[in-house]
Amino acid sequence: MTSTEGTRVSRRKLFGLAGAGVALAGAGAAAxxxxxxxxxxxxxxxxxxxxxxxxxxxxxxxxTQANLHFAALDVTTKDREKLRxxxxxWTDAARRMTAGQEVVAGGAIDGGQYAPPGDTGEALDLxxxxxxxxxxxxxxxxxxRFGLAGKRPPQLIDLPLFPKDKLDPARSGGDLCIQACADDxxxxxxAVRNLVRLGFGVTEVRWSQLGFGRSSSTSRAQATPRNxxxxxxxxxxIKSEDTDFLRDQVWAEAADGQAWMAGxxxxxxxxxxxxxxxxxxxxxxGQQKIVGRTKGTGAPxxxxxxxxxxxxxxxxxxxxxxxxxxxxxxxxxxQALDGVRILRRGYNFVDGSDGVGHLEAGLxxxxxxxxxxxxxxxxxxxxxSKDAMMEYVQHTASAHFAVPPGVTRESSWADTLFS
Amino acid sequence: xxxxxxxPLAVVASAAALVALSACDSKSDTAGAAAxxxxxxxxxxxxxxxxxxTTAGAGNLTFEITNKGTKVTEFYLYAEGDRIMGEVxxxxxxxxxxxxxxxxxxxxxxxxxxxxxxxxxxxxxFTVTGGVAKQNDADAQKAQATKSYADYIANNTAxxxxxxxxxxxxxxxxxxxxxxxxxxxxxVYYERIEPVAEKFGDLDPAIDVREADLEPGQQxxxxxxxxxxxxxxxxxxxxxxxxxKLVTDVKELVTKSKALELTALDLANGAKGLLDExxxxxxxxxxxxxxxxxLWDFQxxxxxxxxxxxxxRPILQAKDPALTSTLDKEFANVQxxxxxxxxxxxxxxxxxxxxxxxxxxxxxxxxxxxPLSKVAEVVSK
Numbered sequence: 001m002t003s004t005e006g007t008r009v010s011r012r013k014l015f016g017l018a019g020a021g022v023a024l025a026g027a028g029a030a031a032x033x034x035x036x037x038x039x040x041x042x043x044x045x046x047x048x049x050x051x052x053x054x055x056x057x058x059x060x061x062x063x064t065q066a067n068l069h070f071a072a073l074d075v076t077t078k079d080r081e082k083l084r085x086x087x088x089x090w091t092d093a094a095r096r097m098t099a100g101q102e103v104v105a106g107g108a109i110d111g112g113q114y115a116p117p118g119d120t121g122e123a124l125d126l127x128x129x130x131x132x133x134x135x136x137x138x139x140x141x142x143x144x145r146f147g148l149a150g151k152r153p154p155q156l157i158d159l160p161l162f163p164k165d166k167l168d169p170a171r172s173g174g175d176l177c178i179q180a181c182a183d184d185x186x187x188x189x190x191a192v193r194n195l196v197r198l199g200f201g202v203t204e205v206r207w208s209q210l211g212f213g214r215s216s217s218t219s220r221a222q223a224t225p226r227n228x229x230x231x232x233x234x235x236x237x238i239k240s241e242d243t244d245f246l247r248d249q250v251w252a253e254a255a256d257g258q259a260w261m262a263g264x265x266x267x268x269x270x271x272x273x274x275x276x277x278x279x280x281x282x283x284x285x286g287q288q289k290i291v292g293r294t295k296g297t298g299a300p301x302x303x304x305x306x307x308x309x310x311x312x313x314x315x316x317x318x319x320x321x322x323x324x325x326x327x328x329x330x331x332x333x334x335q336a337l338d339g340v341r342i343l344r345r346g347y348n349f350v351d352g353s354d355g356v357g358h359l360e361a362g363l364x365x366x367x368x369x370x371x372x373x374x375x376x377x378x379x380x381x382x383x384x385s386k387d388a389m390m391e392y393v394q395h396t397a398s399a400h401f402a403v404p405p406g407v408t409r410e411s412s413w414a415d416t417l418f419s
Numbered sequence: 420x421x422x423x424x425x426x427p428l429a430v431v432a433s434a435a436a437l438v439a440l441s442a443c444d445s446k447s448d449t450a451g452a453a454a455x456x457x458x459x460x461x462x463x464x465x466x467x468x469x470x471x472x473t474t475a476g477a478g479n480l481t482f483e484i485t486n487k488g489t490k491v492t493e494f495y496l497y498a499e500g501d502r503i504m505g506e507v508x509x510x511x512x513x514x515x516x517x518x519x520x521x522x523x524x525x526x527x528x529x530x531x532x533x534x535x536x537x538x539x540x541x542x543x544x545f546t547v548t549g550g551v552a553k554q555n556d557a558d559a560q561k562a563q564a565t566k567s568y569a570d571y572i573a574n575n576t577a578x579x580x581x582x583x584x585x586x587x588x589x590x591x592x593x594x595x596x597x598x599x600x601x602x603x604x605x606x607v608y609y610e611r612i613e614p615v616a617e618k619f620g621d622l623d624p625a626i627d628v629r630e631a632d633l634e635p636g637q638q639x640x641x642x643x644x645x646x647x648x649x650x651x652x653x654x655x656x657x658x659x660x661x662x663x664k665l666v667t668d669v670k671e672l673v674t675k676s677k678a679l680e681l682t683a684l685d686l687a688n689g690a691k692g693l694l695d696e697x698x699x700x701x702x703x704x705x706x707x708x709x710x711x712x713x714l715w716d717f718q719x720x721x722x723x724x725x726x727x728x729x730x731x732r733p734i735l736q737a738k739d740p741a742l743t744s745t746l747d748k749e750f751a752n753v754q755x756x757x758x759x760x761x762x763x764x765x766x767x768x769x770x771x772x773x774x775x776x777x778x779x780x781x782x783x784x785x786x787x788x789x790p791l792s793k794v795a796e797v798v799s800k
Contacts, residue, residue: 163634166705277785278695281792286688302519304481314518315506322519355774356702356781385634391695 048183049128052098054406055263056251059132060343060368061240063219065181068211068347068364069188070269071196072138072174072399073203080146080418086202087414090135090195091407100128103194120197123190129183133191135413136267136401141175151417153258155266155371156402162384162395171207171271171397179267179366181345185212207397209271211347211364218345224298224306228274228348228361229392231291232298235306236333238343249375250343250368260416263405265368268342268376271349271397274362279392290388292327300329310335326388332379340375342367362393372400457481458517461532463510464488468532468541477525477550482518486510488534495531495540496520504528508536525550560734561683561798568686568730572612575723576673579608583669587662590645590654599649603712603765606642609669610719611726613696614689615676622675625668629706640664643708650709683731687795690727693720694788702781704769714766717780718757724791725750731798739797742790749787756783 050058075083093103102108107119142152161167178195182188189210196205215227216234220241227233238245254262279287288294288301298306302314302322310333316322323330334341345368350361369375384390404416458481460471465488484494484507491511496504496518505520522528525547531540582605589598609616609627616623626641633639639647640661648658655661700706701717728735728746735743756779760767772780 164632166631275699278698278788281691281695281788283688283792283795303517304519308517311507311516313508314516315503315508316520317504319503319506356778357785358781381635391699 047127048130049099050130050132052095052133053408056265057132057134057403057406058098059134059179059181060250060265060345060403061218061246062130062132062181063222063240064214064216064345065130065132065188066183066212066214067181067185067188068214068366069180069185069192069208070211070364070366071178071180071192071208072171072206072269073176073178073196073199074206075141075145075175075202076204077202078145082202083146084414084418086199087135087418088412089198091412091414093195093198094133094135094191094413095409097123097191097194098128098131098133100131103198120190120194122193123187126184126187126190129187131180131182131187131191133195134179134181134267134403136177136179136403137417138174138176138399138401140173148417151258151260153252153256153261153266153402155252155256155261155373156400157373157377159268159372159398159400160377162380164384164390165395165398167398168396171209173399174206174401176203177267177269177399177401179345185210209349209364209397210351211349213348215346215348215363216344218343227346227363228276228350229279229287229291231287231293231295232306233346233363234344235293235298236310236329236341238341245341246343249341249370252370256370260419261402261404262416265343265370265403266372266376267401267403268365268367268369268372269397269399269401270365270380270395272363272365273360273394273396275392275394276359276361282392289324290328290392292323292329301327312336324388326386328383328387328389331382331387337379337382340379342369342375342379344368362396368403458483461485461494461530462487463492463494463532463534465490465534466541468494468530468543470530470543470545473544474546474548475522477522477547480520480522480547482520482530483515484510484518484532485515486512488512490534491536492532492534493536493540494518495529495533496522496545497529497531499527501529522547523550557734560737564683564686564730564734565681568681568727571726571730572615572676575608575611576676579605579612580669580673582608583666586645587666590649590662591659593654595649595654598645599710602642602646602649602710603707603715606712607715607719607722609642610696610716611723612676613720613723614685614692614727615679615681616672617692618679619672619675622668622672626665626672629708631705631708641668646707646709683734683798684795686727686731687798690724690731690794691788691791693724693727694784694791696720698781698784698788701769702777702784707769711768711770712766713769714757714760718766721750721753721757728791728794731794734798735794738800742793742797745790746787746794749783749790753780753783753787756780 050062052058077083097103102119104118108117108121108124111118139152139156139158142148142156178192180188180191182191192208214225216237217224218237218240220239224232224235238250250265252261252264252266282290284295293300299308300310300323302311310323310329312321312323312330312333312335314322330336345366347364347366348361349364350359352360354360367376404413407413407415459475461482461484462469463484463486482494482496486492489512491509493506493508493510495506498504504522505518507516507518510516528545528547530543530545533540586598586601586605589601616626624637627643628637628639628641629643630639630647642665644661645658645665648654697717697720701713701720704711704713706716707713732743757766760772
């Protein structure tokens with residue numbers, strides 16, 4: 001932490017409080033102790049923060065936080081330099097916000113009385129909540145407006161239309177994306193809101209999505225969460241501990257075609273509406289057969305524990321496979337897909353109701369892979385055309401982004417792409 | 420809608436699987452007799468098949484097979500007459516594999532290892548104790564229900580075949596207006612028996628696929644292709660061939676449906692599945708994209724659901740009269756709403772409904788679907 005903060009209560013001072021070993025109970029704790037005492041702790045303690053810097057962007061293998069605010073933006077300027085400058089500004093702002101600081105020093109309440117605050121302020125008093133900010137570049141950014149056509153990676157395809165897709169173009173695609181994940185929804189919303197604000201005149205929001213209840217785990221230290229169908233989701237996901245899989249199946253290398261993407265990855269975003277009401281009327285036996293796992297422990301059918309290896313050959317009565325040919329786990333498994341895996345960071349969403357009394361709810365699917373053409377596309381092709389679960393879900397939005405590598409303390413998100 | 424239904428019984432369409440699942444009907448209260456202790460260890464080699472226990476209580480049995488031989492092997496549990504209760508194939512040398520199998524009934528069984536995955540295998544006797552006797556009265560009631568429903572199916576498939584022939588002739592004669600008038604009327608017979616049609620994974624898509632649901636490489640054929648030709652693009656050069664293919668596919672469906680053996684659980688799940696079709700395809704107006712005749716399908720789905728429940732009615736009435744009267748009331752409620760939308764000898768177009776009317780339908784379908792989803796469990800007891 002630097003000493004450039006203002007003198008009043010700020011987010012980083014609450015960090016100090018937590019660092020000093022006092023239970024962090026938000027503003028209540030600070031109020032009881034007094035500002036001076038609250039700021040006297042170890043201000044360097046990085047409590048609930050995820051390091052923004054590194055070879056890869058944070059927010060990919062980072063243990064999945066509880067909440068998401070995802071935004072896809074279009075670039076409205078044709079000025080390459082303005083875009084490049086914005087990416088630098090965003091990087092600086094993200095570096096601060098992920099450390100629990102205001103978007104600019106003293107931004108929320110220490111600026112001039114007659115200017116709007118430089119930080120919108122709704123995250124004041126809140127902890128950093130493990131905020132990560134991850135940026136991506138959509139295929140349309142490489143259309144020639146910014147002289148980037150030659151930089152488009154071959155892996156950054158326009159996603160095909162899959163069977164049974166019912167995509168809403170108003171919430172698909174985008175030149176850029178910002179993925180904000182945090183353990184506090186307000187912290188994630190604050191971060192996106194402030195980046196969007198910094199981008200006015202250069203970018204505009206095309207669509208966005210809030211998510212809650214992470215529906216995947218990216219670390220073995222995390223329990224597998226449940227999706228809105230009530231099932232454990234993402235048991236077979238690549239975890240941050242699987243370094244070989246990460247190297248082979250998640251991180252791009254220079255040799256993949258575009259050197260600027262080395263250390264990056266490709267992000268697929270899909271909004272999957274779930275027909276909650278009809279699912280809830282499916283029998284337990286039917287639900288389990290559709291998924292291919294038991295609802296209780298999450299064990300593959302024919303096995304006993306959640307992490308038991310899927311055995312696609314186990315036969316039941318009459319020689320029928322215990323895991324049906326159209327079971328979700330079979331079709332999504334690396335065993336059925338020539339070893340293909342992806343790293344998932346999905347979130348549940350509920351966007352109110354749909355006007356006929358049904359939940360407008362589902363899974364906001366986020367996945368990272370090294371080559372979408374060889375990993376996500378064949379997997380989704382198999383699921384869209386054969387998965388028994390397709391009866392209960394509908395893909396309503398789709399987007400694809402190249403996620404550049406991470407940054408150092410001196411570099412920015414613009415650097416590898418624009419160099 | 421042509422997505423394959425995945426009600427538990429539709430997942431597996433073979434007669435053998437149906438037998439096995441109906442066996443589950445009589446096992447629901449055997450939990451107390453389930454096998455205690457850990458898994459039964461099976462040590463398989465090229466010449467031996469050592470099973471650590473040769474008796475177990477009825478319920479879920481877990482076998483853990485270790486292949487200590489040099490050949491790939493497999494393990495089976497057989498009931499009398501070599502009826503397979505469970506199997507695990509492709510156990511490579513050195514590997515451990517697990518098989519969990521539900522055995523509901525007491526009796527004599529056999530275990531078998533098959534080194535080299537051929538022949539009758541190395542057999543051993545295995546005894547299962549406990550379990551419950553078959554309930555013969557209930558079985559007779561269920562048999563009566565499935566027979567009654569089979570008659571319903573037979574009546575509708577006969578009409579489907581006849582009406583599809585007439586419809587195809589109109590298309591081939593280029594009589595567009597008459598074909599349009601016949602379109603929704605013809606589909607009624609298909610929509611009534613949809614859970615049966617969906618048992619035939621290749622025929623249902625050929626007859627009823629929607630353009631939006633096509634898979635890569637799949638040809639757009641069937642009713643909805645002709646719907647597009649008639650209501651949107653005008654007849655195409657190959658419309659006649661598509662009509663002929665539809666007639667052929669329907670004929671094959673009718674033939675196959677005669678050989679299909681359904682269980683009482685199939686009826687229950689089919690009745691529920693038809694209302695799910697309404698909730699996800701008709702309420703949204705997605706089924707009949709070009710003709711907007713969704714309400715005809717809606718009525719037909721409701722008819723088909725009611726047909727199945729009518730067949731099950733004696734069982735339901737005996738086991739859960741309250742549920743039966745709820746179903747009667749909710750079926751009548753949905754029918755009342757549909758009747759309000761009648762126009763001539765058919766219905767208003769889906770696009771003529773107000774948002775409030777759509778919502779009213781959705782809510783009535785939910786109110787019916789909830790008690791319908793309880794029928795399978797009642798029937799299985």
